[in-house]
Amino acid sequence: MSAPVIEVRDLRKVYGSGDTAVHALRGLDLTVARGEYLAIMGTSGSGKSTLLNILGCLDAPSSGNYLLDGIDTAEFGEAQLGLLRNRKIGFVFQSFNLIPRTTALANVELPLVYAGVRRKQRRARALAALQMVGLVDRAGHRPNELSGGQQQRVAIARALVTAPAIVLADEPTGNLDTRSSEDVMAILDRLHATGRTVVLITHEDDVAAHAQRVVRVVDGRIATGVAA
Amino acid sequence: MRFVEVLAFAVRGVTANKLRSALTTLGIMIGVASVILLIAVGNGASQSVQNSIAGLGTNVLTISPQRAQAGSSTKPLTTADAKALADPTEAPAVKSASPVVSTSATAAHAEVSYSISQFLGTDPAYFSTTNSSVAEGALFSTDDVTQGRKVVVIGATVATQLFPTGNPVGETILVNNIPFTVVGVLASKGSNGLQDADDTAVAPLTTVQNALTGYGSLNQIVVQATTADTLDAAQAQVTTILDGRHKIGFGQTADYRVLSQQQLLTARTATTDTFTVLLASVAAISLLVGGIGVTNIMLVTVTERIREIGIRKAVGARRSSILGQFLLEATMLSLFGGALGVAAGFIGTRFTIAGIQPVIVPSSVLLAFAVSALIGLFFGSYPASRAAGLRPIQALRHE
Ligand SMILES: Nc1ncnc2c1ncn2[C@@H]1O[C@H](COP(=O)(O)OP(=O)(O)O)[C@@H](O)[C@H]1O
Ligand SMILES: [Mg+2]
Numbered sequence: 093m094s095a096p097v098i099e100v101r102d103l104r105k106v107y108g109s110g111d112t113a114v115h116a117l118r119g120l121d122l123t124v125a126r127g128e129y130l131a132i133m134g135t136s137g138s139g140k141s142t143l144l145n146i147l148g149c150l151d152a153p154s155s156g157n158y159l160l161d162g163i164d165t166a167e168f169g170e171a172q173l174g175l176l177r178n179r180k181i182g183f184v185f186q187s188f189n190l191i192p193r194t195t196a197l198a199n200v201e202l203p204l205v206y207a208g209v210r211r212k213q214r215r216a217r218a219l220a221a222l223q224m225v226g227l228v229d230r231a232g233h234r235p236n237e238l239s240g241g242q243q244q245r246v247a248i249a250r251a252l253v254t255a256p257a258i259v260l261a262d263e264p265t266g267n268l269d270t271r272s273s274e275d276v277m278a279i280l281d282r283l284h285a286t287g288r289t290v291v292l293i294t295h296e297d298d299v300a301a302h303a304q305r306v307v308r309v310v311d312g313r314i315a316t317g318v319a320a
Numbered sequence: 321m322r323f324v325e326v327l328a329f330a331v332r333g334v335t336a337n338k339l340r341s342a343l344t345t346l347g348i349m350i351g352v353a354s355v356i357l358l359i360a361v362g363n364g365a366s367q368s369v370q371n372s373i374a375g376l377g378t379n380v381l382t383i384s385p386q387r388a389q390a391g392s393s394t395k396p397l398t399t400a401d402a403k404a405l406a407d408p409t410e411a412p413a414v415k416s417a418s419p420v421v422s423t424s425a426t427a428a429h430a431e432v433s434y435s436i437s438q439f440l441g442t443d444p445a446y447f448s449t450t451n452s453s454v455a456e457g458a459l460f461s462t463d464d465v466t467q468g469r470k471v472v473v474i475g476a477t478v479a480t481q482l483f484p485t486g487n488p489v490g491e492t493i494l495v496n497n498i499p500f501t502v503v504g505v506l507a508s509k510g511s512n513g514l515q516d517a518d519d520t521a522v523a524p525l526t527t528v529q530n531a532l533t534g535y536g537s538l539n540q541i542v543v544q545a546t547t548a549d550t551l552d553a554a555q556a557q558v559t560t561i562l563d564g565r566h567k568i569g570f571g572q573t574a575d576y577r578v579l580s581q582q583q584l585l586t587a588r589t590a591t592t593d594t595f596t597v598l599l600a601s602v603a604a605i606s607l608l609v610g611g612i613g614v615t616n617i618m619l620v621t622v623t624e625r626i627r628e629i630g631i632r633k634a635v636g637a638r639r640s641s642i643l644g645q646f647l648l649e650a651t652m653l654s655l656f657g658g659a660l661g662v663a664a665g666f667i668g669t670r671f672t673i674a675g676i677q678p679v680i681v682p683s684s685v686l687l688a689f690a691v692s693a694l695i696g697l698f699f700g701s702y703p704a705s706r707a708a709g710l711r712p713i714q715a716l717r718h719e
Binding site for chain 2: 145148150151152170171174175176177178179183185189190191192193194198202203205206207208250254
């Protein structure tokens with residue numbers, strides 16, 4: 093097996109300070125192999141989102157190491173982190189996080205604009221991504237004109253449009269009904285099938301069943317010896 | 321990332337929320353327009369005051385009663401005082417001295433009634449002293465004064481009010497129910513902003529005293545010096561004569577006051593300066609209110625925009641492109657609002673406001689534009705620049 097794409101050692105995250113400090117992660121270790129399909133489960137407040145945000149370079153740990161492709165992310169500056177988020181990682185939020193009053197197509201094009209892709213190619217690739225999530229006919233719609241499931245699929249199209257090696261999804265089906273959940277999971281399955289590393293957080297066993305491996309987060313650590 | 325892309329984001333940002341953009345623009349526009357307009361009104365007022373006083377001529381002295389020191393008696397200004405001043409041997413530098421009484425009066429003709437703010441009683445010399453001439457008809461004569469005839473020369477405003485269509489000359493008007501024959505209409509002098517010089521009527525002194533004011537103190541004696549150069553001499557002679565007649569001792573405060581045109585100008589300019597300062601502070605307040613409005617709108621939408629910044633950072637935006645976008649958005653709104661404000665200000669100053677023709681002060685245009693643009697720029701981009709420095713997740717969680 094090649095070197096792990098994600099390797100986390102003794103990761104700690106403290107929110108706030110003094111009496112009100114919250115220890116969200118308390119020395120978490122985790123390794124994700126290239127091309128792996130991993131589900132993270134755990135009770136609410138156990139630190140799953142905190143972990144995934146750090147994996148997505150959206151947040152920085154208080155201490156510990158996060159090695160991405162073998163390189164410690166602590167060495168990266170603001171510009172390089174931006175580049176990583178843009179090229180290497182696709183992030184899917186539970187609450188979609190689409191830019192309001194902006195069409196689905198423009199939302200999907202967004203990472204490509206920051207990647208410096210020219211207009212014509214950008215449009216083609218964004219449409220292809222929308223095609224993949226089955227929403228080409230909604231390209232001109234704004235987020236408030238789309239259902240929750242459709243918004244999440246637009247968000248997934250945005251996450252995959254730069255063809256990132258890693259796709260991270262924080263409860264992607266948390267706000268969706270069964271039908272939409274199945275659509276979203278089918279897309280993630282396909283992404284995994286094309287060789288991407290997929291890490292997702294979920295509360296639902298049937299969603300976790302799509303993954304090759306399931307880990308549980310308990311009190312800011314990966315629970316050991318617990319069968320998935 | 322190329323500049324055109326940043327610009328495209330900024331344009332989309334401005335057009336995405338049209339109401340927000342419109343309100344921001346409106347706030348800046350109102351601030352700019354009101355500053356330009358109000359300062360122009362103040363400036364216009366002071367210019368017309370200066371013009372109207374300058375129009376009176378440079379060889380005129382105005383004598384008006386003033387309250388004397390406590391203890392010393394106050395004598396009224398009388399027709400006899402005016403006669404004494406016109407004495408060619410005692411006061412060789414004085415060409416004429418016109419006694420003036422003034423009152424307000426209600427004039428009526430046919431169904432129309434109009435309240436004249438300055439109804440004057442004086443002698444014919446008053447007209448030449450104050451550079452007044454007739455547009456229609458004639459002035460009244462010295463004979464009219466001695467006979468106390470009920471004739472009147474009316475100002476342009478009074479003429480248009482009482483005779484909207486016909487020619488007033490030869491018509492009879494009722495002034496406080498006393499019939500006067502209109503013999504002439506004065507040529508228009510225009511408004512000085514504080515008062516309308518054409519809202520006047522002039523009748524023989526004796527008639528006005530007899531019919532309207534009674535025989536008390538004069539309101540003014542208007543003295544014309546022989547030439548502009550003899551004005552100082554005339555002022556000295558007038559003071560000597562009146563001090564003698566009113567028994568004013570050395571060092572005592574006189575019960576009258578002599579002002580030359582220059583002194584009058586200084587006094588009036590001070591008044592209009594106060595007026596301009598007043599308007600300027602109102603303008604400054606409206607600029608402030610406009611600025612607060614802009615700030616408010618920007619801050620209200622900032623939560624949404626900070627989330628947007630979080631999203632943009634999450635998909636890989638660099639800090640510089642986010643800063644560029646928000647700075648451009650704020651610039652567009654400020655410049656557009658400022659330009660509209662300047663346009664509105666210029667259009668507004670084409671109209672006469674409260675009888676004043678506004679005159680634009682160029683520096684006020686610059687000031688208003690700069691201040692409002694800076695307010696817009698600052699509050700449009702400062703919160704954004706703070707947000708652009710956050711980690712993506714912090715911006716996304718912002719409430
Ligand atoms: N920005 C924050 N500030 C303070 N506390 C936070 C913040 N984000 C998360 N927490 C706390 O950290 C803990 C872990 O949160 P989170 O990672 O969101 O849990 P999960 O996603 O597993 O439900 C919780 O106790 C939560 O209250
Ligand atoms: Mg969570």
